[in-house]
Amino acid sequence: MRIIVDGFGGDNAPLEVLKGCVSAVDGLGVDITVVGDQDKINACAKENNIDLSKISLRHADGVMEVCYEPNKILKEYSGTSMAVGLKMLADGEGDAFLSAGSTGALLVGATFIVKRIKGIKRAALATVIPTANSAGALLLDCGANADCRPEMLAQFGVMGSAYMRSFMDLKAPKVALANIGAEPSKGRELELESYKLLQSAPIDFIGNIEGRDIPLGGADVVVADGFTGNLILKTIEGMGKFFGLGIKDIISGSLGTKLGALLLKQKIIDFKKKTDYSEHGGAPLLGTCAPVIKAHGSSDAKAFYNAIRQAKLCVENDLVGKITAGLEELKSSAEV
């Protein structure tokens, strides 16, 4: 299995990318090709004593900066490390692609270079969010599609279920629709229609989920339009930051509170780990002909390692095959 990695995506590229890749080759037993400016990669490796002998390199000249207009990845910036990596994936020179660069550009590039699975209306950006009573829940769409139609939400349900079977090894992930009440009559026209389609989809659809139950782990897959999903995701991030500041304040201060903090240290670390995004790798882009993973922009070596592990699981467990099969079933259920 070969994972293609954008060497120049994210705030800590290329150093943390390279460190993550090197440990993944050994730890995960995958082949890796890092795409990007060869001179810069070699210089960085030399400077930091990183042994690249087990890594393949593919040269690409520029970087698809976050501030660039995403659509320009198709022509003006088709020589950047992200575009070249996606082209390699499309040409079968690898099994999955991973980048911590611009989300918008990755979405455009994945859709038009790697292309969507036949029948998929829109690729969706998904994220595993930490939950209180389960190992995490997949939220999608997280912002790729601000406006959605019911058929798109039904496909998100099928793709999310396939992903959680591949990545979390769940037999029948519980899929729910983000809504403002539990009853099927709640929500806007979009939710009313999507509810019906999800009900007949080849997934374990458990109905609507309210915001309150999302972080508590009420569902394994939470389906929403990209506008709603993005606001849910970012609100969760903001609350995490809010509580992080709160904990920091609690454990700082007098000698007494410092001692108290010391006694609770391990438990605080465990809880922080539970709420840590990077444990779950990056955000998978679902619906493309081969797995594409968006790593967090601030990813460090550990986060890159986990994102590579995630890409490996998607390939190993045939995520694309599962989505394709689910899509066929969805189509025939809609035709009945």
Place this chain on the structure above:
Amino acid sequence: MRIIVDGFGGDNAPLEVLKGCVSAVDGLGVDITVVGDQDKINACAKENNIDLSKISLRHADGVMEVCYEPNKILKEYSGTSMAVGLKMLADGEGDAFLSAGSTGALLVGATFIVKRIKGIKRAALATVIPTANSAGALLLDCGANADCRPEMLAQFGVMGSAYMRSFMDLKAPKVALANIGAEPSKGRELELESYKLLQSAPIDFIGNIEGRDIPLGGADVVVADGFTGNLILKTIEGMGKFFGLGIKDIISGSLGTKLGALLLKQKIIDFKKKTDYSEHGGAPLLGTCAPVIKAHGSSDAKAFYNAIRQAKLCVENDLVGKITAGLEELKSSAEV
């Protein structure tokens, strides 16, 4: 000033309602009329040694249960404590009304019995959410209107600003639009149009706010359609619960961690207080001809006291007058 209180709203009625009212008469210097079954109220007061001599009572036969169809408050259940209280407010027998009962019924009743301020398209349900770097932010609409038009969101901005000037004593509350990016070009058609209207509204509009910055206190007023607002609010609640469970787990266990918890006790209490909804009273319903407050269904005496304080501030600071004036300005800015 006279506050009308629904004696039979919420899980802890009438006991906690009465306790809250009695302490508010003394602590806040307001007159209070409690509406509901007189026999039950008197029996409850007697049983719990509550002195009702400073409270006025108004008899009403039934209770508007949460499971009832909200619209039925207008005819079938027009004799319930909630309906009678709203009628009293409409008839000028009090200055504000407060209930911990059914949100849906209160919305319908407030809109059709108390009626909307002239020109207001829809009443909105608002909630003060806890924030990291400020005293809290007002989020509206929290679910009264799942589908919104841009003019409604502009009015929400004006009403929210008026509320925060009345309740928080802020000179010029910062108003923002919940969105999936900071740039004015972000979001759906609804956000693009609302952005323009909010920009010319007589408020301090600071632009879009992303989910991440909402709990951090990036704005004093966050405007959203009721679907989005409800999911943001409930996600915040769920995250609060998630972290509450986490803290509980951190401080339980071995003797060492218990000692640690003891040393941090006061700081943990302070932080919990900061994230406690009941400190801010209930959810104001904005846009009606007189202030209507929805107290949390699980309100205790302290929460009722705070909700009464909130009602008092709305009356004292002429919330309705402020909204009416803001609306006039909004109208003339749109006509320019």
